[in-house]
Amino acid sequence: MRYISTRGDRTERRFCEILLEGLAPDGGLYLPVAYPQVDDATLSRWRGLSYAELAFEILSLFIDDIPAKDLRSIVQRTYTAEVFGTPEITPLKPLEPGLALQALSNGPTLAFKDMAMQLLGQLFEYELGRRGEQLNILGATSGDTGSAAEYAMRGKQGVHVFMLSPQGRMSPFQQAQMFSLQDANIHNIAVEGVFDDCQDIVKAVSNDLDFKRKYKIGTVNSINWARLLAQVVYYFAGYLYATKGNAEKVSFTVPSGNFGNVCAGHVARMMGLPIEKLVVATNENDVLDEFFRSGVYRPRGTADTHETSSPSMDISKASNFERFVFDLLGRDGARVKALFGQAGGFALDADEKARIAGFGFVSGSSTHADRLATIRACYRQYGQLIDTHTADGLKVALQWREPGVTMLVLETALPAKFAATIREALDIEPPRPAGLEHIEALPKRVTQMPVDTAAIKAFIAAHV
Ligand SMILES: *Cc1c(COP(=O)(O)O)cnc(C)c1O
Numbered sequence: 476m477r478y479i480s481t482r483g484d485r486t487e488r489r490f491c492e493i494l495l496e497g498l499a500p501d502g503g504l505y506l507p508v509a510y511p512q513v514d515d516a517t518l519s520r521w522r523g524l525s526y527a528e529l530a531f532e533i534l535s536l537f538i539d540d541i542p543a544k545d546l547r548s549i550v551q552r553t554y555t556a557e558v559f560g561t562p563e564i565t566p567l568k569p570l571e572p573g574l575a576l577q578a579l580s581n582g583p584t585l586a587f588k589d590m591a592m593q594l595l596g597q598l599f600e601y602e603l604g605r606r607g608e609q610l611n612i613l614g615a616t617s618g619d620t621g622s623a624a625e626y627a628m629r630g631k632q633g634v635h636v637f638m639l640s641p642q643g644r645m646s647p648f649q650q651a652q653m654f655s656l657q658d659a660n661i662h663n664i665a666v667e668g669v670f671d672d673c674q675d676i677v678k679a680v681s682n683d684l685d686f687k688r689k690y691k692i693g694t695v696n697s698i699n700w701a702r703l704l705a706q707v708v709y710y711f712a713g714y715l716y717a718t719k720g721n722a723e724k725v726s727f728t729v730p731s732g733n734f735g736n737v738c739a740g741h742v743a744r745m746m747g748l749p750i751e752k753l754v755v756a757t758n759e760n761d762v763l764d765e766f767f768r769s770g771v772y773r774p775r776g777t778a779d780t781h782e783t784s785s786p787s788m789d790i791s792k793a794s795n796f797e798r799f800v801f802d803l804l805g806r807d808g809a810r811v812k813a814l815f816g817q818a819g820g821f822a823l824d825a826d827e828k829a830r831i832a833g834f835g836f837v838s839g840s841s842t843h844a845d846r847l848a849t850i851r852a853c854y855r856q857y858g859q860l861i862d863t864h865t866a867d868g869l870k871v872a873l874q875w876r877e878p879g880v881t882m883l884v885l886e887t888a889l890p891a892k893f894a895a896t897i898r899e900a901l902d903i904e905p906p907r908p909a910g911l912e913h914i915e916a917l918p919k920r921v922t923q924m925p926v927d928t929a930a931i932k933a934f935i936a937a938h939v
Pocket residue numbers: 586587588619697730731732733734735736737787788864887888
């Protein structure tokens with residue numbers, strides 16, 4: 476399989492060439508030249524495979540520059556019951572007939588980003604080892620992404636992680652998760668500023684091309700193709716767990732921010748997985764809901780981005796969204812380039828808008844009050860405690876159920892991560908997974924630094 480850009484550059488690249496990259500050179504995102512097709516016989520053959528075996532089968536369709544025996548060993552090291560808590564890796568939690576949660580958040584950081592990041596850690600170590608290279612990952616985080624990256628890369632050969640976070644602005648639990656890592660290759664930097672300051676420093680360092688080259692600076696942001704590919708697997712797993720035969724259809728509801736998770740569902744559907752609907756659920760930051768209702772894509776400024784109780788969905792623009800638009804517009808790279816080059820967003824024409832339904836997409840949004848009500852209702856009716864992001868999903872899912880189609884709601888985080896809202900909704904303390912009860916008391920490894928790009932460059936130079 477080869478990969479091309481969404482903005483018209485048709486240079487075909489192999490998987491390992493784009494593995495360590497973000498954007499394509501023309502500013503677009505990478506997608507496969509064509510989606511491999513999975514027929515009924517293949518789906519039947521995949522029933523009953525372990526999650527790791529299923530992952531191997533799917534990844535093999537997209538990766539032809541890692542020998543099969545190596546790829547198999549990479550996925551078997553990644554998707555273990557030890558790391559993800561159960562042999563099914565993403566088990567279903569039935570709520571009532573035709574409605575279930577799919578648990579994606581039983582990895583080390585209790586959020587679905589582990590599903591992809593854990594694989595990325597193994598792939599990076601493998602590929603860097605093969606090339607004899609080193610990579611220094613620089614990132615900014617306000618919570619989930621940073622910790623998932625650190626847990627994936629800890630102890631990996633050839634990789635250092637420098638993660639900037641706004642001093643004192645993450646929850647004590649999130650801080651403890653990141654700062655308690657004692658691995659020599661993980662560097663936590665608490666910046667005396669806000670998240671935007673952290674992001675500005677990352678941009679400034681990345682724009683210094685000499686520094687970037689000399690110190691081999693890279694990122695692990697959500698537009699990385701390998702991350703998206705890893706997520707395709709659990710749509711197949713969810714389908715196979717929920718159905719008995721391939722004549723059945725299922726729908727997925729996906730709590731969405733940067734459109735990475737649901738974009739993987741789009742890829743699975745394009746491969747032929749019988750998905751009826753892909754339901755995009757947003758919180759008050761409803762740029763995606765607005766698009767799927769109106770065909771108008773209107774990214775927001777920082778001032779119009781709300782801080783909500785489902786913070787991992789608080790986005791102003793959806794960085795993976797361009798991948799779907801490329802397919803929607805018949806893979807017309809020039810048109811995609813023109814649309815995404817426009818400041819302030821774009822509006823599809825009537826013809827283009829009419830095509831959305833054919834891709835199965837629908838949407839909805841929710842508010843803080845909806846989240847509280849949904850957390851309460853789910854707990855009282857089904858005895859299941861869900862987190863605020865999953866609550867956004869469940870609320871919207873209930874609006875899109877259809878007779879005869881099982882609805883799977885992706886559970887993207889555990890309630891323990893968002894304890895304050897659980898207390899507000901139900902006045903109870905969400906349980907923590909074993910081993911994390913006293914995480915706040917562990918010794919912390921973090922360096923506090925001012926908002927000063929030069930100082931942070933010096934820190935990186937001294938630690939690689
Ligand atoms: C990142 C995240 C999301 C949003 O996923 P996207 O791939 O950015 O759409 C939803 N819920 C949780 C808990 C997350 O960490």
